[in-house]
Amino acid sequence: MRTQIAIIGAGPSGLLLGQLLHQAGIDNVVVERQTGDYVLGRIRAGVLEQVTMDLLARAGVDARAKAEGLPHHGIELLFQGARHRIDLHGLSGGKQVTVYGQTEVTRDLMEARTAAGLTTVYGAANVSLHDFDGSAPRVRYEKDGATHEIECDFIAGCDGYHGVSRASVPAQAIHLHEKVYPFGWLGVLADVPPVSDELIYCNTQRGFALCSMRSHTRSRYYVQVPLEERVENWSDEAFWNELRARLDPEARERLVTGPSLEKSIAPLRSFVAEPMRFGRLFLAGDAAHIVPPTGAKGLNLAAGDVGYLSEAFIRHYAERSTAALDRYSELCLRRVWKAERFSWWFTSLMHRFPAEGEFGQKIQEAELDYLVHSKAASTSLAENYVGLPMESF
Ligand code: RFL
Numbered sequence: 001m002r003t004q005i006a007i008i009g010a011g012p013s014g015l016l017l018g019q020l021l022h023q024a025g026i027d028n029v030v031v032e033r034q035t036g037d038y039v040l041g042r043i044r045a046g047v048l049e050q051v052t053m054d055l056l057a058r059a060g061v062d063a064r065a066k067a068e069g070l071p072h073h074g075i076e077l078l079f080q081g082a083r084h085r086i087d088l089h090g091l092s093g094g095k096q097v098t099v100y101g102q103t104e105v106t107r108d109l110m111e112a113r114t115a116a117g118l119t120t121v122y123g124a125a126n127v128s129l130h131d132f133d134g135s136a137p138r139v140r141y142e143k144d145g146a147t148h149e150i151e152c153d154f155i156a157g158c159d160g161y162h163g164v165s166r167a168s169v170p171a172q173a174i175h176l177h178e179k180v181y182p183f184g185w186l187g188v189l190a191d192v193p194p195v196s197d198e199l200i201y202c203n204t205q206r207g208f209a210l211c212s213m214r215s216h217t218r219s220r221y222y223v224q225v226p227l228e229e230r231v232e233n234w235s236d237e238a239f240w241n242e243l244r245a246r247l248d249p250e251a252r253e254r255l256v257t258g259p260s261l262e263k264s265i266a267p268l269r270s271f272v273a274e275p276m277r278f279g280r281l282f283l284a285g286d287a288a289h290i291v292p293p294t295g296a297k298g299l300n301l302a303a304g305d306v307g308y309l310s311e312a313f314i315r316h317y318a319e320r321s322t323a324a325l326d327r328y329s330e331l332c333l334r335r336v337w338k339a340e341r342f343s344w345w346f347t348s349l350m351h352r353f354p355a356e357g358e359f360g361q362k363i364q365e366a367e368l369d370y371l372v373h374s375k376a377a378s379t380s381l382a383e384n385y386v387g388l389p390m391e392s393f
């Protein structure tokens with residue numbers, strides 16, 4: 001098989017890149033290790049920045065996100081038992097975020113890919129990358145007992161944190177930065193109406209909690225748990241009791257509980273691989289960087305990367321120039337590090353860090369008090385939460 005761009009991974013980065021390239025007439029093949037249903041079963045992000053919505057529009061897949069997504073103009077911060085609203089819209093010059101699940105984004109992208117008749121190989125085993133340091137890269141995989149090979153101009157490594165793309169780069173060519181946090185998020189998805197119209201980020205004595213949603217009838221809640229906690233030890237009832245204990249009296253009263261549709265624990269991590277380009281291999285999304293979910297930045301950063309990457313490929317084929325491809329890594333990493341900073345800061349502010357003791361807690365309370373009462377501080381939060389702008393090449 002021959003294509004212009006071989007894309008490894010059918011997560012949101014790989015599928016969005018494929019669609020953006022297709023719109024520009026650039027041929028691409030997506031190779032995914034899992035089945036499509038498995039990919040759709042992963043419950044992850046819920047908050048889309050305007051930049052991400054704009055990219056979905058450019059890819060021609062924003063109709064349902066626009067019709068069914070919930071525009072949010074603010075978030076609430078709960079600390080010392082009281083809630084304070086951050087007016088994202090007012091403080092960011094009229095911007096908003098859209099609550100629309102990653103599952104739905106992925107489903108829309110998969111359907112568009114099928115409708116366009118583009119090739120996606122699901123269930124590809126032992127995917128391997130070859131000769132991306134030369135002029136004729138290849139991707140090999142096994143399926144149905146046979147080995148297959150794709151010849152291509154470029155490879156896009158969109159295969160997430162555990163993928164093969166980053167792992168294929170020689171150790172001396174890549175620099176890894178990592179910070180692991182001493183806790184995880186236990187998340188529950190349930191068909192119950194959300195406790196509030198807006199997201200509530202809670203800093204409490206018992207640890208962080210987040211009240212989020214997927215629709216007016218489907219809620220997504222998280223509580224901070226120690227890293228060694230196991231999901232099997234959490235009955236639905238135990239989860240709801242713990243969440244309730246972390247809410248303010250009004251939210252506690254309003255909380256509607258029900259059977260969980262999904263329950264899982266995600267560890268929190270900050271991670272960046274530099275650079276994001278190795279010859280004819282380009283990393284994008286979680287393959288290159290991870291943020292703790294507190295700032296809702298992971299999927300949005302992935303979208304930003306493929307926004308830059310699609311533009312760079314388009315210019316390469318239109319202008320026969322490598323100038324934009326040469327700037328890809330630098331432009332992405334500038335935006336990535338700002339989102340890393342924001343996600344680390346918001347995580348540090350909202351969680352209980354047992355090792356930091358009472359002093360750490362007092363500093364958090366002072367910062368939260370400052371944050372909600374200083375227009376300068378809340379403007380900075382709003383500006384980052386709604387998403388920083390993308391630059392042009
Ligand atoms: P993905 O989604 O991990 O997709 C990578 C795909 O590559 C496949 N793959 C391979 N394919 C072929 N060969 C191999 N060797 C392969 N190895 C892996 C995988 O099967 C998979 O299908 O990466 P991508 O596309 O870069 O997308 C990144 C996002 O998924 C991620 O950043 C977000 O989910 C992070 N995130 C959030 N981001 C937001 O912007 N807003 C949020 O509100 C938000 N909340 C979250 C989150 C992540 C969470 N978890 C579970 C980590 C909440 C949580 C709890």
Ligand code: PHB
Nearest residue numbers: 045046212293294295296
């Ligand atoms: C979610 O709805 O899953 C979600 C929302 C906001 C975050 C993280 C996750 O910061």
